[in-house]
Each structure stands twice: as structure tokens, then as C-alpha cells.
Amino acid sequence: HVHVLRCPDAYRGLYLDGRAAAREAIGRVAARGESFAAFFFEAMPSCAGQVILPGGYLRDVCEAFRDCGALCVADEVQTGFGRPGCSFWGFEAEGVIPDIVTLGKGIGNGFPMGAAVATRDVAEKFANGMEYFNSNGGCNAACVAGSAVLDVIREQGLQSNAERIGRYLLRELEQLATRTSVVGDVRGRGLFIGVEIVMSQASKVPAPHVADWVVMACMSSCRVLLSTDGPCGNVIKIKPPLCFSMENADSLLEALGEVLLEDLPERLPQLLHHDAEAAVARDKLGKIRALLPDREPLSAGGTAAVLSGRSREELPGGATDAGGVAGVTAGGRSRGCRSARILRSLAGHALSAALGALLSSKLRGGWRGLRGGAWNCRWLAKLWTPLTDHSSARVSSEG
Numbered sequence: 001h002v003h004v005l006r007c008p009d010a011y012r013g014l015y016l017d018g019r020a021a022a023r024e025a026i027g028r029v030a031a032r033g034e035s036f037a038a039f040f041f042e043a044m045p046s047c048a049g050q051v052i053l054p055g056g057y058l059r060d061v062c063e064a065f066r067d068c069g070a071l072c073v074a075d076e077v078q079t080g081f082g083r084p085g086c087s088f089w090g091f092e093a094e095g096v097i098p099d100i101v102t103l104g105k106g107i108g109n110g111f112p113m114g115a116a117v118a119t120r121d122v123a124e125k126f127a128n129g130m131e132y133f134n135s136n137g138g139c140n141a142a143c144v145a146g147s148a149v150l151d152v153i154r155e156q157g158l159q160s161n162a163e164r165i166g167r168y169l170l171r172e173l174e175q176l177a178t179r180t181s182v183v184g185d186v187r188g189r190g191l192f193i194g195v196e197i198v199m200s201q202a203s204k205v206p207a208p209h210v211a212d213w214v215v216m217a218c219m220s221s222c223r224v225l226l227s228t229d230g231p232c233g234n235v236i237k238i239k240p241p242l243c244f245s246m247e248n249a250d251s252l253l254e255a256l257g258e259v260l261l262e263d264l265p266e267r268l269p270q271l272l273h274h275d276a277e278a279a280v281a282r283d284k285l286g287k288i289r290a291l292l293p294d295r296e297p298l299s300a301g302g303t304a305a306v307l308s309g310r311s312r313e314e315l316p317g318g319a320t321d322a323g324g325v326a327g328v329t330a331g332g333r334s335r336g337c338r339s340a341r342i343l344r345s346l347a348g349h350a351l352s353a354a355l356g357a358l359l360s361s362k363l364r365g366g367w368r369g370l371r372g373g374a375w376n377c378r379w380l381a382k383l384w385t386p387l388t389d390h391s392s393a394r395v396s397s398e399g
């Protein structure tokens with residue numbers, strides 16, 4: 001079972017009390033005679049819209065979950081390896097020591113690698129004959145890449161670079177916000193920055209159409225790549241490589257300034273019209289959801305609480321997903337768990353066949369839209385063509 005805590009929104013003053021949020025989740029689970037096994041979090045929720053948690057929030061939540069016997073698990077995939085600038089890890093900046101830390105992405109600087117680090121106490125629980133197997137576990141080449149990445153971060157002072165450039169960007173972006181009505185909030189730590197685009201600074205209503213337009217204009221006019229995130233998709237995320245220089249920062253600021261101050265005003269009325277319609281639709285949906293009874297959490301073999309921001313759907317248990325913290329109850333219902341696994345695996349097979357058919361037909365047609373460019377396309381073509389020619393030819397020919 002997964003319970004989602006609403007992500008704090010300091011800009012609008014919402015859900016700021018971590019202790020109350022944790023107690024509410026713990027009470028709800030206790031009423032069913034269960035307890036939490038783990039609390040998963042990003043110390044700086046990223047897909048939730050580049051969120052900086054209110055001071056002490058994470059400490060309070062972790063303390064509450066630990067008091068009821070749960071482990072605290074930090075996901076440092078997006079936030080670790082010096083990105084916060086003031087610290088190497090996101091959790092350090094929040095004054096929290098997790099029991100388990102999960103690592104990925106930046107750990108190999110592009111080389112596929114992941115790792116989980118645990119306290120000795122937790123790790124020793126696995127030394128009981130339980131077998132964990134992974135084909136690529138302990139891959140030497142990945143470890144060499146990971147080791148080189150750590151050397152480069154230290155030797156090139158990339159953590160302090162993140163601090164210095166991040167501070168400069170935040171200051172300049174705050175300045176820019178005083179010259180346009182659509183930048184509602186500028187927040188961040190190191191090279192982890194969010195610019196929240198709103199219909200007006202007074203209303204604080206999210207403006208995803210404006211945000212998307214700004215991102216596309218930066219790409220097409222200035223060749224600067226940005227993207228959006230957050231529950232409404234209206235937060236421009238700025239999370240460049242840690243070697244981002246002062247010169248790079250100035251190019252980015254110039255592009256954003258040009259687009260926001262010079263190009264946007266002409267298009268703004270039309271974009272705001274779309275955003276107003278979207279806001280009405282969101283409001284209606286919210287009212288309908290408020291009338292629905294809380295749903296039982298989905299059975300997945302345990303209970304967890306999570307801060308997550310990508311899904312815009314209401315999550316099981318009646319909690320609305322808005323950003324990224326969780327807890328897990330031990331001992332879920334095993335029958336539900338098994339059937340969920342079987343369903344997932346069936347869905348996986350169907351998805352593989354459909355994806356294979358789609359890719360092979362697109363690749364034969366010379367499609368080059370996949371991320372990763374031509375090399376990835378050739379690799380995928382090699383992988384998928386024999387599979388799909390053999391097993392999914394019908395699906396493929398029907399497109």
C-alpha cells in the first residue's frame with residue numbers, strides 16, 4: 001500500500017506542516033491495524049516542480065515515521081553528487097540521515113549505473129541467506145565510470161561550481177521576475193532551480209500554456225533547451241550539468257530575458273485564455289474529486305508514503321499527488337500482491353510486443369524522432385527487428 005503525502009507548496013503556503021501530515025498518514029494506517037515499513041523521499045522533490053521544502057519539514061516527517069518503526073529512504077537520483085552546492089547530497093542540506101539512499105543518473109555521468117547504500121544495521125539484515133540477483137550487479141565497467149565521475153567532481157570543484165553558479169542564477173532570475181507578471185516564484189538550491197510560471201503574480205494560478213510556450217521559444221529562437229515539471233506542468237526546470245559555467249548561465253539568462261520580455265507579450269493574451277480555461281477545468285475536477293469517497297489504497301504487498309509529482313491523478317487513499325514523500329506498511333495482502341504482479345507482467349509482455357512493432361515499423365520508415373539520436377535508433381532496430389518480424393508481424397503490418 002502506498003500513501004502519498006502532499007508536497008509542501010511554500011509559494012502558496014500549503015501543506016507546510018510535516019509533523020501533522022505524517023501523523024495523519026500514520027493514524028489512517030493504524031486504524032486498519034497496519035503500520036508503515038518505510039518512508040521514501042526526495043530531499044528536494046524534483047518532478048514535483050523543483051521544490052525546496054520548508055525548514056525542518058523533512059526532519060519532522062522522518063522523525064514521525066521512525067518513531068513508528070519505519071525506515072527512511074532517500075532518493076538522490078536527481079539531487080545528489082554535489083548538485084545542491086551547499087552539500088554533496090540533498091538530505092544533508094535538510095539535516096536528515098536516511099537509513100537507505102538510492103543513487104542513479106549522475107552517478108555514471110551518462111554511463112548506466114545505479115546503487116543503493118544502506119546503514120550497516122540495515123545491510124546486515126540481508127546477510128541471512130536471502131539471495132538478491134541482478135545480471136548487471138557489480139559491473140566492473142560501471143564501477144570504473146562511477147569512480148571516474150567522483151574524481152572529476154572533486155578535482156574540478158563541481159560542487160562549489162554548482163553553489164556559485166546556482167547563487168548567481170537565482171539572483172538574476174529573481175531580478176527578471178520583477179520585470180514580468182508571469183514569473184511567480186523563483187526557487188532552488190545550487191544547480192537545482194525552478195521558475196514557476198503563473199497567470200499573474202497576484203493570482204498565483206499556474207500557467208502551463210505560457211510555460212510551454214516559453215520553453216519552446218527558448219529552444220527555437222535561442223537554441224536553449226529547458227523543460228517543465230510540477231503537478232500542473234508550469235514550472236520551468238533548470239538543472240544543467242554541474243560544469244555549467246558563468247558564460248553558460250549568461251546565455252541562459254539572455255534567452256529567458258529575450259523570450260519573456262520581448263517575444264511573450266504579443267502572445268500572452270491568447271496563452272492566458274487557454275490557461276484560464278485549463279484552470280476552470282482543474283477546479284471542476286477538484287470539486288468532483290472532493291465529492292468522491294476515499295478509495296482503498298491499491299494492494300501492492302506493503303504500505304509506503306511518498307512525495308511524488310509527476311502524476312496529476314488522485315492517488316489511492318484519497319491523497320492528491322503533488323510532489324514527493326512516502327511510508328510502507330509491512331505485510332500487505334499477499335493474494336492481492338501476487339495477482340498485481342501477474343497483471344503487471346502480462347501488461348509488460350503486451351507492451352513489449354506493441355512497442356516492438358511500433359519501433360520496427362517506425363525505424364524501417366526512417367523515423368529519427370527517438371531521443372538518443374541515430375545510434376540509439378540503429379541499436380533499437382537491431383534489437384527489435386528480429387523480435388517483431390518473428391512474433392508481431394501482424395501487429396506491425398497493421399501499424
Ligand SMILES: Cc1ncc(COP(=O)(O)O)c(C=O)c1O
Nearest residue numbers: 042046075077078104105113114
Ligand atoms: C528522482 C528519480 N528517482 C529514480 C529514478 C529512476 O532512476 P533509474 O532509471 O536509474 O532507475 C529517476 C529517473 O528519472 C528519478 O528522476
